[in-house]
Amino acid sequence: MGEEVILLDFWPSMFRMRVRIALAEKGVKYEYRDEDLLKGGKSRYLLQVNPAHKKIPVLIHNGKPISKSSIIVQYINEVWNDKAPLLPSNPYERAQARVWTDYIDKKVYDAGRKLWTTTGEEQEAAKKDFFEIFKTLEGQLGGEPYFGEENLGYVDVYLIPYYCWFHAYETMANISMEGECPKLVAWAKRCAQKKSVSESLVDEKKISGFVLK
Amino acid sequence: MAEELKLYGTWVSPFSRRVELALKLKGIPYEYIEEDLHNKSPDLIKYNPIHQKVPVLVHNGKPIVESLVILEYIDETWKNNPILPQDPYQRALARFWAKFIEEKILPLAMKVTNSEEKEKEKVVVEMFQLMKVLEGELNGKDFFGGESIGYVDIVATIIAVWFQVTQEVIGVKIVSEEKFPVLFKWIEKLKSIDVVKECIPPRDKHITYVKARIEAALLKSAPN
Numbered sequence: 001m002g003e004e005v006i007l008l009d010f011w012p013s014m015f016r017m018r019v020r021i022a023l024a025e026k027g028v029k030y031e032y033r034d035e036d037l038l039k040g041g042k043s044r045y046l047l048q049v050n051p052a053h054k055k056i057p058v059l060i061h062n063g064k065p066i067s068k069s070s071i072i073v074q075y076i077n078e079v080w081n082d083k084a085p086l087l088p089s090n091p092y093e094r095a096q097a098r099v100w101t102d103y104i105d106k107k108v109y110d111a112g113r114k115l116w117t118t119t120g121e122e123q124e125a126a127k128k129d130f131f132e133i134f135k136t137l138e139g140q141l142g143g144e145p146y147f148g149e150e151n152l153g154y155v156d157v158y159l160i161p162y163y164c165w166f167h168a169y170e171t172m173a174n175i176s177m178e179g180e181c182p183k184l185v186a187w188a189k190r191c192a193q194k195k196s197v198s199e200s201l202v203d204e205k206k207i208s209g210f211v212l213k
Numbered sequence: 214m215a216e217e218l219k220l221y222g223t224w225v226s227p228f229s230r231r232v233e234l235a236l237k238l239k240g241i242p243y244e245y246i247e248e249d250l251h252n253k254s255p256d257l258i259k260y261n262p263i264h265q266k267v268p269v270l271v272h273n274g275k276p277i278v279e280s281l282v283i284l285e286y287i288d289e290t291w292k293n294n295p296i297l298p299q300d301p302y303q304r305a306l307a308r309f310w311a312k313f314i315e316e317k318i319l320p321l322a323m324k325v326t327n328s329e330e331k332e333k334e335k336v337v338v339e340m341f342q343l344m345k346v347l348e349g350e351l352n353g354k355d356f357f358g359g360e361s362i363g364y365v366d367i368v369a370t371i372i373a374v375w376f377q378v379t380q381e382v383i384g385v386k387i388v389s390e391e392k393f394p395v396l397f398k399w400i401e402k403l404k405s406i407d408v409v410k411e412c413i414p415p416r417d418k419h420i421t422y423v424k425a426r427i428e429a430a431l432l433k434s435a436p437n
Contacts, residue, residue: 061302066302066305067309068308070312071305071309072305075301075302078301092272092277092286094285094286095283096277098282099277102281103263
């Protein structure tokens with residue numbers, strides 16, 4: 001069966017890293033097109049396929065576009081269901097995984113941003129908030145190697161792109177991720193040992209450079 | 214083992230009523246517990262310690278939170294009368310539209326209610342744009358789910374019912390028949406379904422409630 005899979009995205013997007021990891025885990029071949037949205041170079045194709053949302057990444061499978069990383073990752077999991085299941089088969093555990101990715105969506109990005117957009121007392125409050133969130137996530141790991149227990153799962157794929165932002169967070173806010181959340185950092189390093197992850201993560205120095213611009 | 218299914222919700226929360234709608238559509242028996250959010254029950258705090266919000270569905274003692282997650286859980290556990298499409302691409306689209314409503318339309322609707330007069334107009338124009346996009350998705354169908362209501366319709370009841378009430382109270386019309394004829398028709402069809410009627414707050418009580426909330430908010434923000 002001829003499959004055409006195209007991924008439209010822009011390199012520092014941590015959301016797209018999730019999609020790349022999921023595709024790699026499933027061994028799906030795809031074509032990658034870089035859309036530099038910051039340069040205002042939104043391609044006609046992007047607007048055509050994604051008029052409602054205007055956000056990247058967009059996966060195009062056999063001409064059908066899908067956007068939003070949570071939706072794309074679940075789609076990839078359902079279509080290429082022959083290997084590396086990313087979601088548990090049990091509905092209750094699946095629900096828990098979705099609750100945690102929802103939590104990550106709502107909390108982590110904004111908490112991270114506040115670390116470099118605030119100063120003084122506000123920044124101290126932001127740091128407290130930030131670590132509360134990461135410690136909550138760390139608590140969810142329990143004693144397992146991954147959020148997906150034995151293997152990389154939906155929550156791991158969802159959270160791990162933030163690993164390349166740790167260096168930026170630490171630099172901008174003078175904090176230590178390992179100091180506060182050692183188990184989480186250990187988890188991140190464990191994930192990064194997987195080829196699907198290491199090949200999809202952006203170099204952390206590039207991210208710091210991008211943030212400092 | 215006997216199934217034990219409990220739903221913690223409130224009569225006026227669109228999020229808990231949508232879960233009720235899904236359960237009723239599938240004919241699943243459940244025990245409903247009405248929560249007073251000013252006086253939360255120990256059960257609610259136990260089952261949803263992080264957010265302490267409704268709805269919470271407790272199935273055989275195990276809690277599930279977040280209405281969209283609960284809807285998917287219900288669909289995956291009780292497979293009769295499916296509310297999500299079977300095809301992965303159609304499912305992805307349904308999830309997209311549900312998120313579009315939750316993450317784009319709802320926050321903007323709140324802004325319409327809460328913004329100052331001069332900002333209101335700008336926000337209303339933005340709302341019109343989003344609603345047009347959503348309306349486009351109906352595309353000749355009776356419902357977002359096709360011939361019968363599905364996941365997106367269930368999620369969108371907030372627009373069909375709750376928006377209408379708030380708009381009546383604050384005097385801002387978003388979904389008018391002239392501007393959104395297709396969406397308007399969908400709202401009429403949706404509200405005529407018996408099981409949907411059972412999951413909507415009584416109109417007068419709802420209007421009184423919204424009026425009181427808006428007045429309370431105004432008092433809070435009024436200069437001393």
